[in-house]
Amino acid sequence: MRQRPSRPENLSPKTSQKLSRYSKCSQRPTVRLSSPPSDRSRGRIHSAYSPSVNDFYEIRAVPGKGHGSFALKDLKRGTRILSDITLLAITNGDYLVADIEAAFAKLSADEQKLYWSLASSHGQDPKKWPSRVHESVKGRELQRIQEQHNARVGKEPSLLSIFQNNCMEMGKGAGIFPNAARFNHSCTPNASFNWNANIQRETVHIIHDIKAGQQITLSYCDMTHEKTLRSWELKHYGFSCDCPACVHEEEDADGFAREGVDRRYRIKELEQTTSYLRGPNLEMGVLKEPDFVKQLLELAILHMEIGDYSMRLANIYMDLALACEFVKDFKNGQDMAANALHIKRDCQGEDSADFEKYKGALKRLHRSYKTSQGS
Numbered sequence: 001m002r003q004r005p006s007r008p009e010n011l012s013p014k015t016s017q018k019l020s021r022y023s024k025c026s027q028r029p030t031v032r033l034s035s036p037p038s039d040r041s042r043g044r045i046h047s048a049y050s051p052s053v054n055d056f057y058e059i060r061a062v063p064g065k066g067h068g069s070f071a072l073k074d075l076k077r078g079t080r081i082l083s084d085i086t087l088l089a090i091t092n093g094d095y096l097v098a099d100i101e102a103a104f105a106k107l108s109a110d111e112q113k114l115y116w117s118l119a120s121s122h123g124q125d126p127k128k129w130p131s132r133v134h135e136s137v138k139g140r141e142l143q144r145i146q147e148q149h150n151a152r153v154g155k156e157p158s159l160l161s162i163f164q165n166n167c168m169e170m171g172k173g174a175g176i177f178p179n180a181a182r183f184n185h186s187c188t189p190n191a192s193f194n195w196n197a198n199i200q201r202e203t204v205h206i207i208h209d210i211k212a213g214q215q216i217t218l219s220y221c222d223m224t225h226e227k228t229l230r231s232w233e234l235k236h237y238g239f240s241c242d243c244p245a246c247v248h249e250e251e252d253a254d255g256f257a258r259e260g261v262d263r264r265y266r267i268k269e270l271e272q273t274t275s276y277l278r279g280p281n282l283e284m285g286v287l288k289e290p291d292f293v294k295q296l297l298e299l300a301i302l303h304m305e306i307g308d309y310s311m312r313l314a315n316i317y318m319d320l321a322l323a324c325e326f327v328k329d330f331k332n333g334q335d336m337a338a339n340a341l342h343i344k345r346d347c348q349g350e351d352s353a354d355f356e357k358y359k360g361a362l363k364r365l366h367r368s369y370k371t372s373q374g375s
């Protein structure tokens, strides 16, 4: 369940110094913190299946999907339902089985048991995977690829097949978060996960209002990708998705999946047109591309239409805010910055990295607007 890295710096219209203030971003409001996670230093660990993990959700069996997490009450967008600690962390991105074995050996017997209780993506059909590795791939990388392949097609769960199925990015490496690992996937998720370096926790936030009893889902892949690519990304987890964005045409009564195809196609088109004009080149975008702001607005709307209230959307709004600032349209600029901040708060929380920078941008635009109005 690797998380896509946050996008590179992309902000301010005027100076590169300003640009550097916002290296990463994300989604919007009411942040309710869950109970603090159990403290491993006191010898307690989260119980993977216990409904007492917190008041927001419980873990239940889902036919054909192992276990999943279900809301115990109505949950509002922006609610932080989990703030999870690592069970096992690997600090190098190019880890091998030996790295996982070394980290696993340091766990207590209870922690090792918890690790083995997590879902594994072993037992996959080798015919569905490439049988050869290109001859230019050598050494550690070749070993890595072979180990990962063996873990996927192996008959038994292994430390690696469990790690691959559940790990989430955390700073430089990846970690296993025993409670965050209990959320199933949807390409139109109602929650999002994030490594919060400020508090050293993996957080899960609700990004669409949820009714009591509803399953809480995360996206393991890039939800803006088209279906074939999403299926490939999900194949690594050993399942094919049956979410509303992936249903077959004949089952697509409300046309949501069909419309999603067009919207995702258009998102890719707009990303191609605008990507080189964003970030440090935002100034060029505003000056040289007459439709730049219109294109970014369309991109924001499309993200919302496919349900993507993630940092991707917050980033688009922040670019819009800065583009408006550049042309001294402070009124729209402050509205766009407010949207960006709202979305970031919803999907990552007020204690997340760069939240103050987002807040600062909004304040600056608000001040500029007031000044422009002579107040």
Ligand SMILES: C[S@@+](CC[C@H](N)C(=O)[O-])C[C@H]1O[C@@H](n2cnc3c(N)ncnc32)[C@H](O)[C@@H]1O
Residues within 6 Å of the ligand: 001, 064, 065, 066, 067, 068, 118, 119, 120, 121, 165, 166, 181, 182, 183, 184, 185, 186, 237, 238, 239, 240, 241, 242
């Ligand atoms: C990170 S775990 C999620 C929790 C897991 N269901 C469990 O019981 O612990 C990922 C695994 O859950 C299952 N899974 C998650 N989302 C699914 C989905 N939409 N459809 C089918 N299986 C899914 C797959 O077996 C996948 O390898």
